[in-house]
Amino acid sequence: MRRETQNILLLLFGGALLKIALTGTYLRYVKASLLPWLVAAGVVMVVLAALAIARDVRGDRVAGEHGTRSPWLLALPVFAIFLVAPPALGSDSVTRDSITAPAEPAESRFPPLPPGEPLLPVSEFVTRAVWDSTGELNGRTVHLRGFVVHPQPGVTRLARMRISCCAADASPVVVNLEHPRVADLPEDTWLEVTGELRPGSATDENDYVPTFAPTELRPIEAPKDQYEY
Incomplete structure (x- = not known):
């Protein structure tokens, strides 16, 4: 898996985790006492992804290279994760x-x-x-x-x-x-x-x-x- 792909997936999962935690939809999946752990995990994932992406961008500029941009298309599914949330278990x-x-x-x-x-x-x-x-x-x-x-x-x-x-x-x-x-x-x-x-x-x-x-x-x-x- 390319570095760009890894960074995008890490950003996607971290952002999705923060979204369900901060909007309260996490209660459909886990008990309320786990909220601080979810927020902490989401923040760590987003920060690590942002640092990795910034490092790669700086490296490309210094080398004067332009890598393939196709992995960035993987950012599109983030909208589905942000907009679609399964309901809590029911009947x-x-x-x-x-x-x-x-x-x-x-x-x-x-x-x-x-x-x-x-x-x-x-x-x-x-x-x-x-x-x-x-x-x-x-x-x-x-x-x-x-x-x-x-x-x-x-x-x-x-x-x-x-x-x-x-x-x-x-x-x-x-x-x-x-x-x-x-x-x-x-x-x-x-x-x-x-x-x-x-x-x-x-x-x-x-x-x-x-x-x-x-x-x-x-x-x-x-x-x-x-x-x-």
């Missing part, structure tokens, strides 16, 4: 990936639920529904936020994707929605639902997917950070 990923039971927490004692009607992460709701032997969720009204998935006819679920580091290790966390209106909702519709757990609904037969009975369904905008951790 297609939930349908494609298998649902696994949440692992038992290292500490089986759950802290008390906040007073009132708390907004819970879907992953916490599912983990409590499966492992909290105190039954603290039973009879409690809570709020959940997620997107709609129809894995099969007659079944509607509220889902979130949970990641440890990045979208590559994402796994779906889901609850069944028990409400007559949910069957007509388009997939990937974001909702805030208010309601209660159906006690005993998470069993080995249904892969420990609990049932949530909403009393209220409210469409919402997709959050900036669509993953749970």
